[in-house]
Amino acid sequence: MKKILITQEEVAKRCEELGKELTAVYKNKQPLVVGVLKGAIPFMADIVRYMDTYIELDFMDVSSYGDATVSSGEVKIVKDLDTNVKGRDMLIVEDIIDSGRTLKYLVDLFKYRQANSVAIVTLLDKPKGRVVGIEADYIGFDVPNEFVVGYGLDFAERYRNLPYVGVLKSSIYETKV
Ligand SMILES: O=P(O)(O)OC[C@H]1O[C@H](OP(=O)(O)OP(=O)(O)O)[C@H](O)[C@@H]1O
Ligand code: HPA
Ligand SMILES: [Mg+2]
Numbered sequence: 001m002k003k004i005l006i007t008q009e010e011v012a013k014r015c016e017e018l019g020k021e022l023t024a025v026y027k028n029k030q031p032l033v034v035g036v037l038k039g040a041i042p043f044m045a046d047i048v049r050y051m052d053t054y055i056e057l058d059f060m061d062v063s064s065y066g067d068a069t070v071s072s073g074e075v076k077i078v079k080d081l082d083t084n085v086k087g088r089d090m091l092i093v094e095d096i097i098d099s100g101r102t103l104k105y106l107v108d109l110f111k112y113r114q115a116n117s118v119a120i121v122t123l124l125d126k127p128k129g130r131v132v133g134i135e136a137d138y139i140g141f142d143v144p145n146e147f148v149v150g151y152g153l154d155f156a157e158r159y160r161n162l163p164y165v166g167v168l169k170s171s172i173y174e175t176k177v
Pocket of ligand 2: 096098099146147153155
């Protein structure tokens with residue numbers, strides 16, 4: 001690791017704050033909380049435990065990065081929701097908004113499917129990476145314009161299990177073995 005950007009303690013504290021804030025927002029709404037596989041899993045698991053209201057969970061797997069550090073620009077559905085979203089209040093949970101393509105695609109899709117409302121909570125926001133216009137409603141932390149890993153975020157499927165968010169040494173990005 002070249003540097004740690006957000007420590008395990010900082011992530012834990014922010015998850016508690018966001019979960020409590022979302023409890024108040026979704027009181028009496030029974031939102032469909034949608035985790036975007038695979039990166040959102042640790043963050044989703046941590047915030048929903050602080051959402052003290054009725055919620056439902058579902059998952060969507062979309063992919064645009066593969067093993068690269070730069071988005072291919074094309075979003076592909078790998079696994080769709082099991083739930084009919086018509087009339088539902090939806091909360092999309094993401095690990096990061098970078099180019100914005102993944103979330104733009106999902107928000108447009110859920111609106112097309114006639115969700116009642118679509119909000120976004122993301123652990124990380126990388127505003128300098130943005131290519132399409134989309135913003136999250138709830139943000140854990142801003143990160144600089146570098147490829148980050150940990151707490152769900154991978155480089156070539158590795159490092160998702162790190163309990164903190166950091167930047168790898170450049171030699172690792174250059175030669176993956
Ligand atoms: O704003 P964007 O440029 O679209 O990037 C953000 C998306 O890219 C990553 O997913 P990835 O496709 O790597 O899938 P993963 O979660 O399985 O790693 C990340 O988890 C977000 O879903
Ligand atoms: O900085 C990043 N790290 C890991 N995965 C990502 N997907 C988009 N941006 C990133
Ligand atoms: Mg990835």
